[in-house]
Amino acid sequence: MTQSHVPAPADPAAVPASPPPLVIAGHGTRVNAGAEAAFALVEKVRGLLPGVRVEAGFVELTPPTIDRALDAVLESAPAAVVVPLMIGTGGHVRDDIPEAIESSKSRYTDATVVYTRHLGSPAPMIAAVHARIAAARDEWAADDTDVLMVGRGCSVTEANADHVRLSRVIFETGGYHQVLSAFIQVARPSVPEILHQYYASGSRRIVVMPHFLFTGRLDEWVHGHVEAFRAAHPDADVRIAEVIGPCDELAQVVAQRYKEGALRARTSAGSPAYLTGLLLQGRKVVVVGGGCVARRRVPKLLDAGARVEVIAPELHRSLQTLADSGALTWHAREFTPSDLDGAWYAMAVTDSAETNAAVAQAAEQRHTFCVRADKAGEGSAWTPATGETSGVTVAAITSHDPLRARRIRNRFLEVVNEEEL
Template structure:
């Protein structure tokens, strides 16, 4: 048997929410037949996380486990409560090894699941005529709230909405009624509310109640509410990936990527997709001297400006077979998994390395987190957890020893 997995869930007074969570854990267990999968709750339901952990490691000869927080954001539960419960379990079983996985975050598969719920609620509405009111949980941790705002912006950039208004259901502002007020004040009368959480519970109930109350007070506006993510394969895949990323064996092996520096000066690089990911990556390719061709029917303002200035070539259309002719390096950065898969497949046939933005392991290269420091580039190639890679990079670059090493002249050998 492999290292056991404990899924750390929030807990709810809602009976349907608790049962949905338990069904989801069964889904994960079916997908991992050789892994003992357990469930622990932060609050309200049993067993609690310490009890779930001690029960599962006491029964294992190696006394090991991986905890995956079933949390979309990195609020107080992820940062403080669950680590505290792990420490409590280790007091009971001090010889155990318990590894803590990353939270779920804005994984592309979860974004896809959210879009499926949105599409189901939209019915005959068109996105370019609709304002998405994107509701987050709300946390005392500012970073968690900022992550929700960033995700709302990603939905706006990639989703084709008339507008997106972010708001929160508790703790911080703007509240859901305030978010609806802002959309209304901006002239929108067709509003789709999406509560960004996992299972049914009081947050879902509050979302429907507040949206219905607001709609009753604004009869000239139309309001529809999407369902939560729920028990689904996309969520299970992300949880399983977080478990595997945190496995001690995986950590010991380092990144699965072979690290090399590409010399792209004068060489053709094809970027498919004109969204925010490409906007971040294209300037670094240009700085490396690459001849960049963008293939996308639309592009962000920043990419369009680069094309207008002649810094990149822009093919304003969908990706087509043959677009990778002569390319040394390829980025598949669209928000359509099917298109990204086609790009990777053609790159594979041409023996050209390709980064796939939505599903890194399906590509043939990773993009490193990097920072130019003096005449050096410091980069971290990780394990598909970009937040961790960025944190490690910042720690390296911010180290006093590293700064001194960069500043000191070094003779050539």
């Protein structure tokens, strides 16, 4: 498509009949192996999202550019989702990718483009980092290993701070002797500075983890710094871990970011949820978690006649009263996937993101609709803001704005009450 091409306007009232396409927005590299790894990841993501068109675009160096990749999908789709293939929220996430999106939207003025959050460090990414470190340390015990987490480094303080925070997470979840942060460019401390700091403290077993998605110039620079340090300190054993690479964990995170964005990638107004009323009388409903959120939700489920089973090591006192009376069944333990066998509906309302994710995954496998309280977009159902008055139940549901939903519900209740006057 040439710059002068004027696309046909999309029908603003139309809802895409098929899932919106995905454009994965990467950095780009001069290193062929890095570019090949990026396209290998695209293939993995395609495998996780059957029926979704998945393309890649890049900020620089590797074709096509992000705006041209977006142009290509918007030629035949009224909406698209762009996922930044970036660990941190630096300049590319804040400026370059949004500018590319705006460039494409200037040509497809009626298109809806949803730009998702960056990858960050969710549990699958943490697991991938630990796996790379474990492979590098090999026979070394974790508590006898010092780890150097190398980040990209940029002029955005928050992005650098996120890398330092990640190092703390890796330390507390990996059992290593020490974990310190360094940056390969722009920010300090540098890789040589931390290597010398480790050496001065007596460390002789060091794993350097280049926290990059794919190999490239940054990875090459890390290897150069380590080789120079080894030459000057032959008594120190410094091993370099592999970059994250186009692994299953990374593909899962990209696919999840897409799913979050796809909920909003609509060209019509309103919530992406399909509103219906569930008739739960006599049907099994599983609530995982026994805290304050469960305290609010369970009584409504009981009022609907559901056979409620609560899975939680401990119960809120009001739920304990219901359990003692026999109104619900309480399993005083941690969740297992088999808890959802035969369930029509499930709620994941614990304080643990890992447990909530496990509940949502088990529900998906069983075709059981599941509300996830901590991350609504990662469940398969949402709980509306409801209210009852004058024999009427009203509900409002929005796109990830519960406060607005409650305000709208209250207005609905006012309208119903006015009709009774």
